[in-house]
Amino acid sequence: MENAYNIKKDAVQVEAVSELGLNPFPWYEEMRKNDPIHFNEKLNAWELFRYNDILEVVKHPEIYSSRRSRSGDPAMAIQSGGNLLMTDPPRHRQLRSLVTQAFTPRTIAQMSGRIIEIVDSLLQKGRETGHMDLIADLAYPLPVIVISEMLGIPPEERDSFKAWSDLIVSPSYADLERGRKELRAYFQNVLQQRKQHLQDDLVSGLLQANVDGEPLQETEILDFCELLLVAGNETTTNLIGNAGLCFDEYPEAAREIREDISLLPSAIEEVLRFRSPVQRFGRTVVVDTELDGRQLKVGQRVFCWIGAANRDPAQxxxxxxxxxxxxxxxxxxxxxxxxxxxxxxxxxxxxxxxxERLFHTFKDIQFQRDVPLEPISSFFGYGVEHLLVQVQNA
Structure with missing residues (x-):
């Protein structure tokens, strides 16, 4: 594992999670203790590191809006049409209800058989060669295939999906805009095709959906597609990779899970806490307010460090x-x-x-510790680019 993060005087001026490397946790601890509600002058933003402070933000969308304002003026904030992450009530509630049915526990449970088929096909390389990259060979393609099938995207276009998704979460604004532009142009073409020939997929479902008797606007559907792509694969890729990191760092935990597979769901929850796939999110202050004695002004951004909150000893x-x-x-x-x-x-x-399939298929999984771990380049995400392992068939 990477050495402890070097806490520097200007470490608070973080603009991308990837700047912190794979061990930001000493910095989180330092900030929680000494400056838990920190004002970042460079970004004109508040940064929160404690669990309860972040809960206060998420519980009050009427004060801390999901809209984003690059100008600092809340009147200019972006109320992105179908992107649930950047939409406030009541529109958020209306839009979320449209896609909830695609993610009900029953619907998700029915996907188990297909997901197992995909995983088993992806593990074939390891069976044949005795080695694999858990990211490139499993963690990346699995969620991309699943969300692509839900959206009705053909297999030959999945690599483009991943490329656009990586650009959209990039800390580079130019890359982000390029990824969004190319993705939206692609889905505009898909929408035209679906209007001519509806299919049994999410895109067709959105075309037929309505809110209060009104159909969704094209921009709202495009926002939905962008969100489903990024949220549907980036977070899961990082979660699978981070689980691999944890099981490598704590082999006794991996051994216990092998002996009692019923421990796996609880272990995944601990991975989510211990190495959260998303380390922070942002809000915009739309009403002057006070948080633990600090005066937060309209137009200022608030960055909530989930990764720090999830290691708050008070919780x-x-x-x-x-x-x-x-x-x-x-x-x-x-x-x-x-x-x-x-x-x-x-x-x-x-x-x-x-x-489950990894542990069933391979009786031994050895991580190649001689290969340096490289953090993903991301504004908010936490994960590794590659995770090489040697495997032995069961």
Whole structure:
């Protein structure tokens, strides 16, 4: 594992999670203790590191809006049409209801058989060669295939999906805009095709949906597609990879899971807490307010460091330990309140089935520790680019 993060005087001026490397946790601890509600002058933003402070933000969307304003003027804030992450009530509630049916527990459970088929096909390389990259060979393609099939996207276009998704979460604004432009141009063409020939997929369902008797606007559908693509694969890719990191760092936990596979769901929850796939999210202050004696002004941004909250000792006893039996485990990895991740059940299921099949297929999995770990380049995400392993067939 990477050495402890070097806490520098200007470490608070973080613009992308990837700047912190794979061990930001000492910095989180330092900030929680000494400056838990920090004002970042460079960004004109507040940064929160404590669990309860972040809960306060998510519980009050009327004060901390999901809209984004690059100008600092809330009147200019972006109320993105179909992107649930950047939409406030009541529109958020209306739009979320449209896609909820695609992510009900029953619907997700019915996908288990297909997910197992996909995982088994992806593990074939390991069976044949004795080695694989858990990211490139499993964690990346699995959620991309699943969400592509839900959207009705043909297999030959999945690589483009992944490329656009990586650009959209990039800390580079130019890359982000390029990814969004190319993705939206692609889906505009898909929409035209579906208007001519509806299919049994989410895109066709959105075309036929309506809110209060009115059909969705094209921009709203495009926003939905963008969100489903990014949220549908980036978070799950990181979750699977981060689980691999945890099981490598704590082999005793992996051994216990092999002996009792019923521990896997609880272990995944601990992975979500211990190495959260998303380390922070942002809000915009739309009403002057006070938080623990600090005066937050209209137009200022608020960055909530989930990764820090999930290791807050006020909420989690012995937060620096990886405990696969931890209960309760009220982590914030999937958010809270109205913006709780809609795809959480799917991410959990994909990760659970991925490791069930890994442990069933290979009696031994050895991580190649001589290969340096490279953090993904992301504004908010936490994960590794590659995770090389040697495997032995069961």
């Amino acid at each position: 989690f006893p012995d937060p620096g330990s990886f405990n696969i039996r931890r209960t309760p485990n009220r982590h914030l990895a999937f958010g809270q309140g109205i913006h709780f991740c809609l795809g959480a059940p799917l991410a959990r299921l994909e990760t659970k089935l991925a490791f």
